[in-house]
Amino acid sequence: MPRFNVIFTALILSALVHSQSLKASEIQNEAWIVVGKASLSVLWFDIYDASLLTLNGQFESYQQPLAIQLLYKRNISKEDLLKETDKQLKRFVTEEGVRSRWINELAVIWPDINKGDQLVYQTDLNRVGHFIFNQRLIGSIKDPLFSETFPRIWLSPDGKYPKLASRLRGESTIGAKQ
The missing domain is CATH 1.20.5 (Single alpha-helices involved in coiled-coils or other helix-helix interfaces)
Incomplete structure (x- = not known):
């Protein structure tokens, strides 16, 4: 037996x-279509190249299926990634308990990042957020509020990097770096 x-x-x-x-x-x-591309550099450090993709090639809302691809240009520990993500989410969600729950879920999903790694965040029609690391699905968060809020880090004009957000949304093609 x-x-x-x-x-x-x-x-x-x-x-x-x-x-x-x-x-x-x-x-x-x-069938994803690129909406916009941008690169993030802080001081003289290149952080990542980013692309926003949607099914129709246009950014219309945070509720639509979308994909944010990040190609990292440097090593970033999972701990640093989680701290920075929490800091950026504070701009959009003031409720500590909600952010804490999301960060705990991300801590289970995310790995350490090495230079050359690709991390993709993708929402589907059911507003489930999926994380794909180097072409492999590593986890999903089934919270529609998360799926609507998380992309704002890169796409909102009220985020830390509004020029990057504008380029990703396809609104500005002047220059490629934030």
Whole structure:
């Protein structure tokens, strides 16, 4: 009987892993169109190149399916990424409990970032936010408020980098760096 349990458990785990990879390929195979591109540099440090993609090539709202691709130009620890994300989210969500819950979820999902890594945030039609790291789905957050708020870090004119946001939204093509 124990052997049956081991085999059954292995089959279930295999099915879960397979369904996770199918989901990642389904997400990545959408017909995404680039809306805008920009690069973020702080002082003399290049941080990342960013792209906003949507299904129709236009940014219309935070509720539409969209993808934000970040190609990192430097190493960033998960801890630093979480701290900076929390700091940026404070601009849009004042409720500490909500932000804390999101940061805790991100802490489980996100890895340390190395130069050359790509992290993609993507929302689907059900307003679920998915994270794809170097072409692999690493986790999802099923909170419509998160899916509406998180992209504001890069896309809102009220964010820390309004010029970058404007370029990503396709409103400005003058210059490529924030």
